[in-house]
Each structure stands twice: as C-alpha cells, then as structure tokens.
Amino acid sequence: MRFGEAESLATPMWEERDTSVHAVAAHLASLWDASVAASADAADAEPVVGEKGMPHARASVLNLIVTVVDGEAADRVVHTLMDLGVRHPSRAIVLVPQPGSDAHPIDARISTHCHDVATGGDRVCYEEVVLTVRGDAAAHLSGVVAPLLIHDLPTSVWWPGDPPFADPVFDQLVEMGDHLIVDSSDFRELLDGLRRLSSVRRRSGVGDLVWERLRWWQELTAQFFDTPRFRRYLPNLSRLHIRYATAPAASRRAEDHEVAPGVAAPMSQALLYAGWIATRLGWRRHRTLEPLADGRFHLRLEGRYEMVDLLVEPTETDTVRPGELLSVRLASVGEAGAAQFIVDRDGDGATVATNADGMTALLRRVAMEPPSEAELLSSQLTMDVVDPLYEDALRAAAILLASAREAAA
C-alpha cells in the first residue's frame, strides 16, 4: 500500500470523556483479546506462515508518542498518521496537554485501523489513541503514557511545532523515548532550538524532518564526487552558495526577518546543508563577511586547503514550501581550471550540471517531488535512532548561525 491510500476502520471508535488511564489500557487490551478469541480455532490448523487463521496481525514496529498544542493540531496529526499507511507504528498516542483547564482530567478516543500488506493477502492493524490531558495530570504526561505503551518495542516521540525545550514535560517524554523527532523549520528561535537539540541527543536519538527533506540534495551533491576525476575538486572547494525559499513579502510578517507563514525558521534547511558539507569536509569558521540580515549571510570558512566563501540567501517564491532549498552551487579550482557543480531546482524537478575538466555543462534532469509530511515522518521512523551525520550537521549549523549573527569582521 502506498502513502495516502484509504484504510478501513477495523473496530468502532471508542470514545470516553472523563476517563482514566486504567480504563484506556483495559480497552486497548480488550481489542486484541477479541481478535485472539476470534482466531482460537486457528490453533488446530496446519502450521502456516502468515497467520491465515488470524483475522488481522498487529503491526510490530514501534510506539509513537505525539504531543500537540490543541485538538485541531491533533486532527492534523491523525490525518498524517493515516497517510503513513503500512509504515504505521503499532500504537500511536497523541497527547493534547491542557494544563490550564480545570475540566475532567482525561478524555480519550481510540480507533483501530487495518490495511492490506502489499506483499501478501493479510491485514495489519494498529491503534491510535488521542488523549486530552488537563490540569495537574498535564504536568505528568509520562505517567499517563507509560502504561499505554506496548512493551519491548522502541518508542519514538514526535513533537510537531516548536518544542518547549525548557518545560519539564518535554524532558519527561524525551526520557521515555528512544528517538525524538522534530521539525526544526518550526522553531521560533532557531539558534536556541538547534543548540538545545544538540544537548538532547545525549539522552535520545534525534531526528529532524528538515534533515529528511535534504536527502535528495545530499545525494545529488555526493553524486558529483562519486566520479573519481571530479573528486579531485573536493579538497579545493572555494565557494558554496545556497539559495532557499521564503514566502513572498506580502504574506510575511514584517517585524520578523526569520519568519514566514507556516514556517518559523525557513533558513533551517540551508543551515543543515551547509553544516553537513562543512563537517564532511572539515571546514572551520573563520570570519563573518556579511552578518545575518533579511535571511541572508556571508561567511568565510577555513577549508583544509582553501578558504571557502559560504553565502546563504533567501529567494521569495510561492512555487515551493518556504524553507526548501532552491539551488546549491559549489565552486572549486583544479589543475584543469575552475569547476562548478550546480543543482538548480524548479518545481518538482531539478537540473544538475557539472562544469569541470573543460567539459561544459554536463546536464541532467532529476525528479525532486516534495515529500509529504507523512513520507518524511515515515522515513524518520524507519531509520536508526542515532544518526551521527545529522548530529554533526546540527552542531555545525548552530555554529554557522551563531557566526552569521556576529558583526562583520
């Protein structure tokens, strides 16, 4: 099954206001007791691979905890989870903490979803629990969630929006999980967010949907230098020019130069890209040539053998999501003269060009369809919880942004 294909609701939705964690856990357990009872006769059958006697199989992947700010955000998350299709976690728990509310402490909604597995005729099911937690209980979310997790499965914590890094509840949930997933383009204060994320990684694996969006850019960039004769240019890179998308000025808030509608920190992707290259090639920061203004900055970095100019600048467009990269241009000098390695995005595709070794414009077109949030999340959920490449890039991105905020030398 592919992303976004319809699923069927396997059991009627269970919804209870003013309920308890115990009641929610009991209902979750009863869902599978019923399933096992229905298949009791199957034990007499011949041994088979694939549970032909079972009406459904439960996905055996992971627990996912999601924390959102309100019911509307919870609905959006549920929609994204539906789009995950077969890559869905075994149990998703969506938390809506409302500490300021005095109403009954816990409202719960449980639904079960099943879908066909592409490779076989059986169906795989998962559960989705939405909990609105109020009053004092909202300050102790780990106690609410812990009894509801499926034992012995890894647990990921997805925090859409701007995570409250300083809130003890954030720490509680991060401690419960093996893997924290955020979207750094949603950070209201990007530098602080990147730095705090760097410290979180000591307790938990960290993933970032922005990093996932960079996947194709990284692949295309690496491909330039898979070719041995072009790899010669790599140590001598002298310029990296990155353009990223921002929303047209008319729709942007005038008072904040880093903020665009729907994307609080559009520069995040460009910074992580630059951080990735910088850590792979051993670049160090050297001087600030143009400090950050209107989303643009210019740094001089110290490469292994050359000084490198890093120029990051926004371009207003409504053709792609704010924050997406629009172009990357790498310049170098080799024995055969200057070389350029270019990826230029336009819409759902990109033009990749190499000008090196006296060959002009070795061009090709590649697909670059923007992945949906569900695809990004799905990819993060299936990867290793510890991603050293990202962690290095994250640290470097924070350093680059700090440098960009310094006065020009």
Place this chain on the structure above:
Amino acid sequence: MATRAADADMAGERRRTRPRPGGTAPEARPNPLREGLRLERMAEPCTMIICGATGDLTDRKLAPALYNTLLGGFLPPEFTVVGFARRELSEKDFRDHLLESINEHSRNRPVKDAIWESFARGIEYHRGDLDDAAAYVELAKRLDRIDRDRGTAGNRLFYLAVPPNLYPEIVNQLDRAGLAAPGARRRTGSKRGWTRVIIEKPFGWDLASARTLNHELAEVFDEEQIYRIDHYLGKETVQNMAVFRFGNGLFEPIWNRRYIDSVQITVAETVGVEGRGEFYDQTGALRDIVQNHGLQLMAVFAMDPPVEFHAEDLRDEKLKVLRGVKPMSPAEVAANTVRGQYVSGWVEGERISSYRDEPEVRPDSETETFVALKLGIDSWRWAGVPFYIRTGKTLPSRVTEIAVQFKRAPLTLFARAGVSQVEPNVLAIRVQPDEGILLRFGAKVPGQGLQIRSVNMDFRYGASFAVDSPDAYETLLLDAMVGDPSLFTRDDEVERAWEILDPILTAWASGEGGPLHFYAAGSWGPPAADELLEREGRTWRKP
C-alpha cells in the same frame, strides 16, 4: 576578526597544519560526502551494452530496472545505454520502444517526462547482426566515442540478453573486436576502465555443457568479469538470511545437526508451462529450478559464517556446502528422488489440462514437472540431517520457503498428564510471496488441565518495514555496475551443482532412477513424494 570560540571547529577533529594533498590522490580516496548517506553505493560512470536489445527481457526487466535505478538516484549522469540488435531501428525508435516498455512494466509509472528526456539522451542504438564481425568493430568505435563524449571512463557492461546458444558467438566476437578485455589490456581505444559481462541462466544443460560454456567464457573473460544472474538471489533473500543467522546471537548456535531434525525447501508454482512448452519439455523441473534456485537456497541456508560479508567469502562458503552434497548412485536416486508430471486438475479455481496436452510438448513426454529430493550434506555441521527439496508446477499455492524442523524435546515430561507427544518446533523462512519468519512452538492451553497446542510466533517484513523492495534486476544490475558479484553464481558453484544433479538425470533417463509419477494439477505432487518422507516418520508442510 577571526573567530576564536571553542566551538569553532565544526568537524570535531583536527589538524593545524595544512599540507597540500600529497601521497594518496583525492580521487583515490573514498568520497567523504558519501559517508553515512542512505544510498551507500552508486554505479560508476559506464556504458551498458544490451546484446539482443529488442527482446522480451529488455522490455520486461532491463528497461524498467534501469529506469527505477535511475529514479532511485543510483545511476550517475554519465550512464549510457547502447542497444545492440539486428532489427532495423532508428535511435528514436529504440528510445520510444524502451519508453513504452517502462510505461508498461515499471513499478514506477508513468515515466516522468523531464527525467526520461535526460535519460534518453544517453540511450543509443547500434544496429548489427550479432554474428557479424564488422558490427563489433563499429561498436568498438562507438564505445570509444561515448567514453570521450560522455565521460564513461572506459567502463563497459555487456548484457547478453539472448538465448544461451548464442553466448559463445557473441563472446568470441567481443574478443576479436578487442571489446572483452579490461581497459589496461585493450589493444585500442580507452586504456582504462573495466569490462564485465552478464549472462542469464540456464548455465549449461548438464555438467559437460556447463563446463564447455565456462571454458568458452574463460577463454575470453577472467572469472571476475563474468556475472551469472540467478534472479532468485537478487531478491532480498540472501541478505535477509545472512542477517537472520549471523546478525543474531540466538540462532547460529542451534543451526546444526544437534538441534535440527530436517530441513524442507519448497519452491512451488501454481502456473503450468505458460506457452514455454518447447523450452520446458527439454528442461524439466530439476534443471529449471533445482539446479539454480533450489541448491542456491540450500547453500545459503546451510553455509558456515563467511569470514567477511564479501563476494568471494560468501561464494566460497556456498561452494563448501555444495561440495558436501555427495552425488548419488542409481540405487540412491531411486530411493531418494521422486519425479512427477501433472495431469489435468484444478488450480486456483481454473481447470488445467494435462502437461502432455500443452502446446509444443511431446504427447509421450517423460519430462518432470515436479521433483522431490532428499539430499544430505556431509559436513561436521549437517551430517545426518536430511534436506528435502521439492518444486513443481500447478501446485496449490505459489510459495517459496525453507522450513526447519527441530528435534523433539528429549523427554515427554507431560505424558502422565495425557500429553503423549508435543509437536516439534518449526522455524519457517518464507521467501515469497510475503517474506517473513515464523516460529512454531508448544504452549499450554489455559485452564485446569494440561493440554499443549502449537502456536505461532510470526514476523513479517511487510508488517514491520513495509518498504518497497527493489526488483531483483534492479539490485543485480546495480551490483554488476558497482562490481559486487556476491549475488551472482561463480563457475565452480555452477559445475558443482551439475555434478550433484547429473547422476539423477542419468539414472532417470536409464530407468534405474525410478518411474515417472503422475499427479493431479492442484495437488501437492504424487503420493510417492509423501512416502519419501513418511517412511522416515516425517511429513511435508502444507505452506
């Protein structure tokens, strides 16, 4: 102002001196930007020459596989395809033909226009007879020109998408035109790069013909240049099995004669000969399935851990397994093999006519459409453990699996409670259709009494990962371009497989190997196949 902050160093490691590159040239080092990325490998710039490019294999498998590999980002911009065939086609005709094939057969379709336009610029057509020396001379010139214009660095991959009887002719023509040698040994043209050749099964007809084919190939190519495709090995099976066995501490200690009672390998098809009557009637199930898929699955299952997960180590270990399988005498063939042929019956709700009534099949054909074998591996690990292999056409379900039956518990502790025998544990590794692993074990039925029933502990790749696996051809083509022959069969493996099977074919042909049995389409083979196990107190699984 130069920044002096403690966090100035973004790479987290350091050198203060900055010598210019010396010693190892940058191009000889690994690409630092490739490190840690999801796509850990990438084809080198190369030209793939498809000999017999207008055939069915190109349409159904090669063109879609190349397109999907490109979409996945595994092909470099320099990658070039040259179709080489007799048919009178223009370059545009050939490109249109490939486009049509991809749109019909690819798992990613329709083709994206912009991607195709870019890919199509690297597709050429070379018209010529495959036995015409002049066509190869022209081909050599074309490839040199491509190396210059597109930067393919002298790397060439020849895919022989033709019937095996044409292999010797093509291979010799490549040699005469100077196209078979790797760059350093080429007489003319590009002096750098590699040359590889991919051939399809069947790799011979019997031991003698396999040796002849290997000899003919070896006269022209070094063994490391030859990639013999068994698409079964291009599935995820080999890696999955290796990870399951050698990536877990739990299973390898019990993977031997002390704990395992027997092993069953089933490769079952629901289809009949599907219009390939003439080919199949000369081939039969033993040659078509057991010689390659059956024995390869057994070898991967039974091999010792390789020193490293590298091609030669893997193939060495597989060969050791095959060498442990001793060829049978005629009497052993009669005792340990069953051959069958289907007669009319019903499969998946459809009536199937008898094999002998299929088009292009001889009405008195003795060709087997079903085989059941009992093999043994004379090794320290497997001595005394029977390996049962069965394969057949028009069986009730399409399934490939390896099932391990473990030895029973040494004591029947629960006999006094009325439980005389607990079923033995079974571990079933399913290769297709829904790849997964099932462990069957006994559990107490809840309640006051003591009843034991077998229950399933089930893992399915689909439920846990659910990512699209690449088609086998995508994996194998990329492997060949990268230069990783792990999933390809080596010459000595092919010959050893024939050494095992030749005595069976001979004994069957002479009548000493037992009669041909008949079975109804839609059944699990002839009763004699059941008797092969029943006389040793075992039964076939019904997967």
